[in-house]
Amino acid sequence: MRQYEQATNAHEIDRVVPLIAEDAVYWFSDGSYRGVAEITGAIERTSATIRDEAYGIGDLEWVVLTADHAVCRYRFSWTGIVDGRPRSGAGRGTNVVVKRDGTWKMRHEHLST
Template identity: 40%
Template sequence: MGYERALDQYLSATNTHDFNNVRKVLHEDAIYWFSNKTCTTRREIQRYFENAWNLIKEEVYSAEDVKWMTKDEKSATCIYTYRYEGYYNGEFVKGSGRATNIFTKGDNGEWKLIHEHLSGI
């Protein structure tokens, strides 16, 4: 059950638009695959998030139709449809795509996001 809470915490942290909150739920070796970029360091991930938050103001990010594909005592993988909405150049925009998240449970019992892959539909 902790992995489901980890996804909720990740989504909540993302919607604060403060990378310090996102950092708390990321594994130190996290890798992101976006449609247009691969981020392999926390600094790259932070830059990507902050750029997105600057482009789309007041963005709200959410997950729908979450399906947990694998889960055991140390890892869990889910897929879902992601949705976003906010303001781009003053105009309201929204969109969606596909996401895969992999969470891993550390020795301290905390679940952390170690991989995210986002793509358009």
Template identity: 40%
Template sequence: MSDYKQALIDYINATNTHDFSEVEKCLAQNAVYWFSDNSCTTIDAIKEYFEQAWTTVQEEVYQADHVQWIATSSEVATCIYEYKWSGLVNGIHQSGKGRATNIFKQVDQKWLLIHEHLSA
């Protein structure tokens, strides 16, 4: 498996820990997130967004399905996928899905997420 493919797996697994310190290990310091309702351009803003989401959706499970690596090189790799989530919202099981784009970049010989774009 290519290292960038493992980087996506590691990122999804880190997200499912609900511990931002684990997610942060997967992020480039200048990572930019575009969500349907907000854009985050600093690690602190990304952390705040994740932690709010984990508070809203308790016991959330996030997954990436139908991953397609659409552009790859030795320095950058871009994938698109359908994301799915499920968890408890106000004690009631809920789920949803949307589309995602992730861009990973080689930083100090490690693949890190530099951009994520999620849309419902």
């Protein structure tokens, strides 16, 4: 999750894509996205809307942790510039992570505010 948080804060989609499973499904407040293309499109739209975003994950709890699967829940927060004005937000997240070819990848993400 820390690697995912750091990749998100780098604002370089090429750092985030390798961390997402091909068959991933993400649920965001603005809709549901299936597969890497839809998910990266949603992430890129958010990046274009929120300039200089700083995204943080806190209160991380691993509720399932096996050799090939993990589930966590956490609180997230963000700050940035929207329409030229400072903005911020926060919410809750749940992620399902799977190990594929020796690498942990996001299989599902659910963010809610």
